[in-house]
Amino acid sequence: IAPVAARSPGTSSLKPAVWKAEESGAASGRSFIWAASFPAKQQEKKDRHAPPGASRAHMPQLTLSILGKKYELEASEEEGVRAVKQRLEVLCNVPAEQQKWLVKGKEAFDQQTIGTLGAFKVMVLRNQAGYNTANTGSSRISCQNSTKTAVQQASSTASQPADVEGPDSGAKRTTAPYVEPIALGDGPCKLTVSHGRQHFHVFCHEEATIAQIKILLAPACGAPQRQQRLLVKGKEARDDQSIASLNLSQGGRLMLLFREGQHQLIEGTATLCSCSALLADLTRRITEMEVRKRSRLDDTAVILAAIGALEAEVRATQLDIENAKVASSNERLTSLNEIEGLSRRLKAMRDQLKGT
DSSP states (O other), X not given: OOOOEXXXXXXXXXXXXXXXXXXXXXXXXXXXXXXXXXXXXXXXXXXXXXXXXXXXXXXXXXXXXXXXXXXXXEOOTTSBHHHHHHHHHHHXXXXXXXXEEEETTEEEOTTSBGGGSSOSEEEEEEOHHHHHHHHHXXXXXXXXXXXXXXXXXXXXXXXXXXXXXXXXXXXXXXXXOOOOOEXXXXXXXXXXXXXXXXXXXXXXXXXXXXXXXXXXXXXXXXXXXXXXXXXXXXXXXXXTOBTTTTTOTTOEEEEEEEOHHHHHHXXXXXXXXXXXXXXXXXXXXXXXXXXXXXXXXXOHHHHHHHHHHHHHHHXXXXXXXXXXXXXXXXXXXXXXXXXXXXXXXXXXXXXXXXXX
């Protein structure tokens, strides 16, 4: 069967129809039904969603990303950016005058056309006017919420007894305390060295070297010269470089960092301090256990179980002290001697209980 010319709906010219053969499911035999589809009619359905007055033969599709969402719009190459912004305003509720389009990192202006953008993926941001409007609305909402919260806190504080601290009593502070800068050295050049929240104002001459600056910082920061790293604009400065060679004669900022060994020393010192408090607590508990054993307040099995728990804590504390890295070994030896004494006392109690 040869295809014939058919008149598509809504047109005055004859256009060839596309014929398809569909096989029927009759059990008696195979038969084919020829059906015609009109491409012009399908194109008219697509044209309904396109902007009015545009050339709809080949419509570029724009992908616009705004506020975490993506929108796809069809626009002709002759359509202006301003017109598409107005269409996007209906979808995202962002006014056209507050939209800022970025195409490949460059801003697209309202007087441009879609064909001059060179790409069909657009990032939409808020301009300064839209940013201020959004912040004003959010601040108004936050003020209302804070007012409600203050009223609720005031009512709850009024209902509390006098000896209970309220939420505004200052018991919990959310802001970090201010750390006063430490002034070091003497000279016409002022350098600001920052280490976390701590700041140092180092006064020196332009001939001073980084090594001399580290020597000034050593007693204040608690780290020896070899464990310090001074960074200037993100790059570590050498010890032999002078202030003048680093263009810091008129002042500047440096960042102080510690090497890995210094961090291990700090952790080891903190471990020894915590172990000292733990040793004092273990000494008190072992003394109480000796009193209860002499007074026979507990059964032998109960005392032996308590001794086993204390021995496990003593061994764990001993391992922490041995693994801690400290600058001076005298503190470590003192703590280890205390551990050895506690171990002898526990062993003596265990031998006495087994002998009885």
